[in-house]
Amino acid sequence: MAADVPTLVEQAREGRPRAVARLISLVEGASPQLREVMAALAPLCGNAYVVGLTGSPGVGKSTSTSALVGAYRRAGRRVGILAVDPSSPFSGGALLGDRVRMGEHASDPGVYIRSMATRGHLGGLAWAAPQAVRVLDAAGCDIVLVETVGVGQSEVEIAAQADTSVVLLAPGMGDGIQAAKAGILEIGDVYVVNKADREGADATVRELNHMLGLGEARSPGDWRPPIVKTVAARGEGVDEVVEALEKHRAWMEERGVLAERRSRRAAHEIETIAVTALRERMGELRGGQRLDALAERVVGGSLDPYAAADELVAGVAGAAAGQARGVQD
Template identity: 90%
Template sequence: MVDVPDLVEQARQGKPRAVARLISLVEGASPQLREVMAALAPLTGGAYVVGLTGSPGVGKSTSTSALVTAYRKIGKRVGVLAVDPSSPFSGGALLGDRVRMSDHASDPGVYIRSMATRGHLGGLAWSAPQAIRVLDAAGCEVILVETVGVGQSEVEIASQADTSVVLLAPGMGDGIQAAKAGILEIGDVYVVNKADRDGADATVRELNHMLGLGEARAAGDWRPPIVKTIAARAQGVDEVVEALEKHRAWMEERGVLAERRRARAAHEVETIAVTALRERIGDLRGDRRLGALAERIARGELDPYAAADELIAGITKG
């Protein structure tokens, strides 16, 4: 058993081993997780959470590393969560991101962690918000959450972040993919990376056009900016930070930031509750009640919706 109060106190002092241990408790769904979250709750709420997503190959890790450097230059403590697909063999995260961000490994003002989704319902939604809370309590002022950028995780990041950054690159068919994935609906800031390549201006024009096809914005509504960068040379990165700070100020002024955080908390509670119910239903496999309901459905005496209602009633009472 872990001494949770001592571990939390060490994390507050910014000790990397304590932060790592707390996030491991989150990832492993430790029996002490409730105690950890209860201890962290009063210490959180100060961090600005930025989500970065985009198709593989657009330079997410390079851009994340460049943003870390930019924020460190202005004295901010930075946490990075690189949420990777789970290895089908070990269940562990693929650690390429940490290798690419090794420039910051010796900086005590930066904490970098790769996390595996481990196939949990909602993937990102299960462990990321709790890991974000750990970094927040540990004094990180900016937390960058980078997703693998495949399928649902692209859209999921919007529910975890205060501001969502969508990265694209010229010559990769990103415009078409963006329309398909629905990421035009979640981006607060768009970054066209690798802007030294042919087609960068065309990608910006296409993005502008597609954003213009979206819902009409009222006066004062946020219009997502499009920033061109060459992250490998740190070009345009300061402009991205400026866009992020403008979006944060806009949200704070209009109460949007508080509303997003409330929605994030509600989403987290829902995910925890649904996961707990799924586990309890899983425990019923082979249970007499489930078998009896299945038998009645097979005989045509009961429909599956009524059976599900009866099963849920039994679970919630028990």
């Protein structure tokens, strides 16, 4: 049954969680009403401040998210949480069942919690996560926390598409190297060394300082990412994290960096949707056996893959042009 989008949007604005949940389902499921929802949300977006939070498994992401939510709630802010599950690129099924439960905030009407698994198709999360953020934004959240596991390029990329990105580490996990490999050391605006009561916390801070400082000649006006120590399970250091986030926000607003970052994020979002649309069109061409026929010729050696790609692109462009003409007629 088709949803009544205007009513859902109105209810979401009033803070009704079921309407918010329903809208997110519509956008992440790429329902036929996706476009209607997005058009309705557009003028309502832009209020929420988006915080990305990423780190390797075991650094205490859920606990940290929960503690941050607590701090924001005490300050009277409405908070949305988008917890992104990595899943296999091949099965389409989520492998991690142990998702954040966020027990203490589950019944708070000022908190929306949503888990999201990778969709089956390529680029699925990169495409769906920003749409879910838009729903939470339009629903009146002041802060949207996007929590991802920093194990894959796409997860890291999602966390990087935030107003402020927080990278979490923990001592004694050989974490530095792992983090470096995943690229998460390069996206942090704020670094948090959680479980700071454990042995090796200071060494981790030192190592991090060293890695962050390497090869970077910063200008005086540049943002220097702070490193905050926390014991999230006991709430220690959490206020300092919030303070660091506020400082980064103020710094960006003063310099016009926030507006710039949001433009870049929107551009990235548009491009991702466009690439997905073009990919789908190629899939339709494949359904029409065009790609298969090209592949056979490449395997047989009568065509090279570049020449084949040219033919495919020409087909996609032709189909798009045909569609455009169809609309005009």
